[in-house]
Amino acid sequence: MKKITLIIALAIITVSCNTKKEVVTNNEQVEAQVSSMALSETVWNLQELNGQAVSLDKNFPKQPNLIFTRKNDISGNLGCNNFSSNYQLKDNTITIKQIASTQMACPNLAIEQKFIEVLEQTKHVEIEKDILLLKNKDQEIIAKLKAEQDL
Structure with a gap:
């Protein structure tokens, strides 16, 4: 029993x-x-590019950011110049192509160019709480962005 x-x-x-x-x-x-x-519909402010903190100063006064829309558009600011593009997202795999940006003469354009390169290299996205991680094809984190709290 x-x-x-x-x-x-x-x-x-x-x-x-x-x-x-x-x-x-x-x-x-x-x-x-x-x-x-x-x-989608969140302003993501750039915090790190390739492991380096992005800090604002007199040569780089505007916070680089991006916004994804539900219509597969992406736009934002590179720190001085604005940009736009489109994207395809399936699961956590993303493709960002044909980034167009304004061409204003600004100080510190090297960071803007690195940001564009990172966007073009991004193959995976991941969200951890209020942090957006952009990852390359090898799943290495190439950028960190933080969600803006007050829209």
């Missing part, structure tokens, strides 16, 4: 553990879908 009770108890524990894992998996899938939706 004790063996039967023990076997039934183990069976119940095994089934409940497997059910719990399925729930976690479903929650992770929902979270990934929400993150994809959160990409």
Whole structure:
């Protein structure tokens, strides 16, 4: 009798553990879908480029940023010049092509050029809380952007 009770108890524990894992998996899938939706209609301010912090000064007074729309457009500011492009997003894989920008003579254009290069190299996106990570084809983080709180 004790063996039967023990076997039934183990069976119940095994089934409940497997059910719990399925729930976690479903929650992770929902979270990934929400993150994809959160990409759009948010102002993302550039924090780091290739591991280097981006700091504003008198030669670089405007915060570089970008905005993705649900119509697959992307636009923003490089620090002085504005830019626009389009993108294709499937799961966390992204393609950004044909970036067009204004051509104002500004100090510190090297950072603007690096930002454009990073956007063109971006193959994967990931959102961790309010941080957008842009990753290259090798899944290396090439830029970090933070969501703007007050729109």
